[in-house]
Amino acid sequence: MSDFSAEGGHGAVPVSDVPVRPESAHVRADWPLYEVFLRGKRGLNHVHVGSLHAADPQMALRHARDLYTRRNEGVSIWVVAAADITASSPDEKDPFFAPSGDKVYRHPTFYEIPDDVPHM
Amino acid sequence: MVTRAGPDLAAARAVAGAVPDPELPMVTVADLGILRDVAEDGGRLVVTITPTYSGCPALREIARDLERRLAAAGFAEVAVRTALAPPWSSDWITAEGRRKLREAGIAPPHPAPARHGPVPLTLTATRREPVTCPQCGSEHTTRTAVFSGTACKALYRCESCREPFEYVKDI
C-alpha cells in the first residue's frame, strides 16, 4: 500500500506516487496564433521556441508554460500575438511564476454600456 | 455577586463590545458595527444588535455570547434586541476593525455605493476602486469570485505577490 498521511487536514491521503505536473494543454484552431519566446536560466536574451493558439494573451502564457517549460528549460516567457508584441511583466524570474491566467471566465465580464441607456 | 443599582453602561458597553464574531474572531461585534446600542430600560440592560447578512447563522451565537458574558460580568437582567433598520452596511466597520482585518490578511471594504431608489445595473466591473493586497500592498489585484466562502466576503488574487486573499464586500 502506498504511504498515507493526514497531511492535508481532512484525513489520510496517499503521499507517494501522486502525479502533480500539469499535463492538460489543449490547442484550439480558431483562436489567434501566438509566437513564444523563452529565455533559458543562464541565457541572456529571449529565443523563439515555437507558437500556439490561445483565446487571449493570458491563456497563451499559461499554455506556453505548460508546453515549453515542462523540462524547466526557461526562466522568462514572452508571447507575441502573430500581429503585434505582448511582453510578460519584466520581474518574472521563475518559470513556475508565469501568471496562471487560467480560465479568464473567472473574472468579471468587461463590457462598456453607452451612457444614455435608461436606468443605467 | 453584588448587582449594581442601575447598570453601569460604560462597563456594559466594554463587555458587550468585546464579543468576537464567531467566524471572524479577530474582530469584535463593536469593530464590525453589529453592536448598535447599549442602554438602560427600567434597571434592565438592553443591548441592540443588527444582523449583517440575512442568512448568516452567526447572529444567534452573538446574541447568546452577549447574554453569557454580560451575566458573567454581573449584569443581572439583559435583553438583546435586534434592529433590522437601518440595514447593516460595511461602512459601519470601524477603523480599528479595518486594521484588524488587514492584519489578519483580509482586505477591508471600500465605501458602499449610496443606495436610494432603483438600483442601477452595471454589466462591467471596471468602474470599481482597486482593492489593495493585504500581504504586499499592491493595487494590481483581480477579483476571482464575487462570492467566497462566507456571505460577507469575495475572493481576490494579487497579481504581484500571487497571494490569494479575501475582501469584505462593500454593501
Next chain:
Amino acid sequence: MTAVPEATELQAHFDQTLEHSRRIEPRDWVPDKYRATMIRQIAQHAHSEIIGMQPEGNWITRAPSLRRKAILIAKVQDEAGHGMYLYSAAETLGADRADLTEKLISGRQKYSSIFNYPTLSYADVGVIGWLVDGAAICNQVPLCRSSYGPYARAMVRICKEESFHQRQGYELLLTMMRGTDAQRQMVQDATNRFWWPSLMMFGPPDDASPNTAQSMAWGIKRHTNDELRQRFVDMTVPQADKLGVTLPDPELAWNDERGHYDFGAVDWDEFKAVVSGNGPCNAQRIARRQAAHEDGAWVREAALAHAAKAPAVHSAEEHAR
C-alpha cells in the same frame, strides 16, 4: 550583467529559510521535490474540501428546521470557499486547477477517505461536525505553521472558520440528545458508523508511514499519525460522555500511567479497501464531481469565448492600471 544564481546558492538560501522557520513565498526558488510535495499536499486538501461538500450537502434540502438548513448551507459554502482558496494557493506553485480536477476525476489524486462513507441520517450531519471536523482541526492546527506562506496563511483562516462549524455540529447533537427517543437513537447510530472511520482519518500507524520524515523536515507535517490520533481520542471521549453517547469500542479506557485513553485496534484492512476505491461511496462521489465538471464544459467554454471577444486592448488596459 547580473548572472543567474547558481543552483547550489539557491539550495543554500532555501535551506536557510527553513532553518530560521521563515516562510517560503511564491516568488522564491524551491527545489522541485519541495514544489511537488507542496502541490500534492495542497491539491489533495482542496479535493477533500470539495468532495466533502457532498456528504453534508445530501441533507440540505431535507434539513428539519430553517435555522439548521441555514447553518448547513453556510457550512457547505464555506467548504467550497476553502477549496477555491486552496486551489488558488496551489496555483501559486504552478499547478492549474483544471489539471488538478482532471487528476482527481481520473483517480490519480485522492481526497480523504472519510468522505467515502454515506450520511444515512440527519444525525450524521452533527456527528460529521463533531468527529470528522474535530479530527480535521487536530490535523490542521499544525498546518498553520507550514513552511509555505500562502498555505500557512490560508490555514490560519480555515481553522478559525472550521472550529465555528464544529461547535454547531456538536450543538445539534446536544439538542437531539435532549429531544425524543428516536433522536437519541439516531445520534447513537450515527456515532457507531463514524467513530472508527474518524480514527482512520489520521492515517496508518507511524511504523507504516516512512515518508513522514521528509515532510517533517520541511515543516509540512509536524506530528506523527499516532500522536495526532491519540490527541483526538483524549479530547473526544469526555465530549461523548457529556453528550450521553457510548463510543463503539469495548477496549476504550483511561490509562493512568500513560495519561491517555487506550483504545482498540483500527481495522486497517477496511481502511485499505476504502482508500483504494472500494468504500461505500467512492464511485458516487467521483461520478457526481465528474458529471458537474463535464456538464459545465459548455459553460466554461462560453465564458472563455466571451472573454476573448472583449477587445484585447481592454484586458491590456485592465492590467496596465
Next chain:
Amino acid sequence: MTEDEFAAYQSLAEETEDHRWAFGTGFTDPLEGIDPSVPDSIDAAALAAYCLMLGDDALIYSHRLQQWMTRLPELEEETALANIALDLLGQARMLLARAGQAEAAAGGTGRGEDQLAFFRDEHEFRNVRLAEHADADFAELTGRLLVFSAWRLALCTRLAGSADPVLAAIAAKSARELAYHRDYAAQWVVRLGDGTPLSHGKMQAALDAIWPLAGELFEPDPVTARLPEVAVDPADLRGEVDDVLGTVLAAATLDRPQAAPMARVAGGSGRDGVHTEPFGYLLAELQSLARAHPDATW
C-alpha cells in the same frame, strides 16, 4: 507537542458551558428581539397573507438553488449559488416570522417559521410558479435567476417605504443582497448569450422556456389591494424589470421571447395556491424529515 502551539486545542476542548447551547429551545424566531406589533391602521390578516406570499417566493426559490449544490460548472458558481440560496432563505425566515406575528395580531394562532415551512400543504403555499420551476440546465438557472432577482429587487426597493416598519426593514436589507444576485445572473446571461454558438442557442431556449412563468409576476394578487401604503402593486414593477431585461438581452445578443403567460388553472395561479405538478415532489423532499418527527426539537 508544545503547549503554546496547541493553544487552539484548548478552545476546542473548552468546557462547553451548558447555558450557551440551544438546548432544544425548539421554536427559534429570526425576528427575536424585534417589536412584533402591527400598526393599527394595517389589516393584520392581509399583512400575514402578503408576507407569506413574499416569504414563500424566497423559500421555494432557495430550495431549487439548494438542489444545484455540488452540481455546478465551477467552484466560483458553487459559492455564488450557495450564497444566493442562503440569502433568500434568510429573507424567507424573516418574512415567514413576520407573517406569523401578523397572524397572531389578527387573532390567529401565530405560527412560527418552521410550522409554516414544514406543516402546510401544497394549496396553502402562495409562491409564484416561477419560484418552483426546476431548471433543466445552467442556462435556465441563470435566465430564471435574472428575471426573479430583477423583479424581487424592484419590489424590495419600493417596499422599503412600506407602512409596516418590520416589512420595510426586511425589504431594505433584502434589496442590498438582491443587487448582488441580479448582477451575478446578468453577467452570466451576457456571457452565455454572447459566448459560443452552442451557449447562445441554449440561453435563448432557456429564456423561451421560462418566459411564460414571468407573466404572473405583474398580475394582481388577492391581497395587495387590501394593503394601501403597505404593499406594492406588482404592475408598477413591469417598467423597471423590462428595462433591465432589455439591457441584458441586448448585451447578450438574445431575442426577447414572445410566449404568452402560462395559463391559469380554474382562474388561479401561484398567488392563489394553484401550483405545478413538480411542486408536490419539492414539498415532499423539503418536509419529509420534519414531518417524520413532528414532536422532535432540532
